[in-house]
Amino acid sequence: MPEFASAALIVNARSRRGRKLFKRACTAMSGLPFPVDAHAVKNPKELEATLKRALDKRPDLVVLGGGDGTISGLVDHLVGRGVVLGVLPLGTANSFSRTLGIPIDVEGAVDVIRHGRRRRIDLGMIDGDYFANCAAMGISPQIAETVPHGLKKVLGRVGYLGWAAYQFVHFEPFTLIIDDGSGEKRMRVTEVRISNGPYHGGTWLVDDARVDSGEIVVQAVVGNYKLRLVRNWAASVIGSDVRHHDTVTFRGKSVRIATEPPLPISIDGELLAHTPVTAHIAAGIIDVMVPA
Template sequence: MQKVKFIYNPLAGDHLIMDKLDQVVDLHQKNGYLLVPARLGPEMDMRRALEDAKEGYHHILIAGGDGSVDLLINEMKRRDLDLPIGILPMGTANDYARFLGIPKDIELALTRMFRHAPRKMDIGMINEKYFLNVASTGLFTDVSQKTQDELKNSIGKLAYYIKGIEQIPTFRKIPVKVTSQHGSFEGDMYALLVFNGRTAGNLDLAYKSKADDGLLDVILIKAANFKEIVPLLAKMLRGDHLEDPVGLLYFQTDEITIDTTDPLIVSDIDGERGPDFPLNIRCIPQGITVLGADEDVTP
């Protein structure tokens, strides 16, 4: 049997993986794979989980949310480890797995991994950290970090809507300078999102994004009066296409720099605190190998 490193986060999402462990093991054994598990927790961080990862593993299977997958990618890059990755989406939003068309049903997800060839996918890099889905700052950063896990687990996407509405009275203008070869901006904004994936909190925003096009999708919400910003936010929450709406800038680029003079503003990577400003964000073409991605993810 070929060995598979299985890393799982028991606290991800609604803890569903804890009831599915036997199914995961059974399906692998039936397909000729021997799982070697590592349970993430205080005694087992991602570094320890990957200590033996160069000892003949066929691929790595990660069960968790976007944050867990980001931790895995960063540790693999630190170790110069190039193995295919299978993702079991067990988090709250699972934005990156959703982007790749990986189903939440474990049997369906694993069946695809066993039957489909590995595929090269882009990843993002923000300063010295890698990310898979989105780096952001401003309004949506606050929404992601302030939405309680219990609320997200119980009502899903609606939790982000509720928290976003709560944040409207606290909107403040953020001075920012954005520079790239394909689009630039200097002035006040409310929010900025840089996508390698497509969705944020299951909100379908970067609808032009492709998994292996070598480009990042940049969405910037300019500071405006509420008569302009409320209809724009409504369009974003509905998942409407954002073709040249008032108050929004949307473009694609392979690299972008972002800076601000506001000392209170922080960055976010897939729901977790990101690095300090200034930010340099770039696309790493074909930076990872993924198992089980939907064949329609790329043109």
């Protein structure tokens, strides 16, 4: 285990579940051989400011608790600070944690901090914005961008899934224009994933993506029929290689991406950009705690 003099814990505690898991995390971390400056942040808009205040105390380790979006939204502030990242997976998909082999229960994740090792990894970038795991264009961002405010809160998961079904019926394939350095290519697609790791939405989808490969991987689900996207998702769940016949993969240190029409981009679950963009890899830019 690396020797740390101090650590900071920043948890997205917006939900009641998040606040409960924060208490569990504090209990689990109470036995660590160094002090932990712990913060439960109920308002997500205050996460960045809370992290910056914690960094002013110069901790050796910063543990971020939340989903993939929380980690991607805060990781920019850790780059170049000489701190090690710890991950406390408190989201729904927890794709970044799955990629790193970190257990998705609180006690298991804290055990990685206690007994794990440091690993140097890459981060993806959309233009100048770092992200941890995966960005996407297609039906998923369309659902997130158009869902009526409060629908999921009022009707729960059933309401959200109903809206997703409605959007899926009305969703149309789009044109991807991509250049990985070998010349511009155009194709009709139903989904595009820009990946620094193999997991997307908690499911293994992008075989070629690795957090230490030194390359960004762009996977396109091709074809004019939405059935291809359904088959691609289903095949990934059951582990069938059928999905490989429905995808085209590009990779490189920098890939230029545009779409017709311009589309929103979901970066680890948060709508943060629109095409056209350039996807980069920031190779070996941060240390993270992983299982020994």
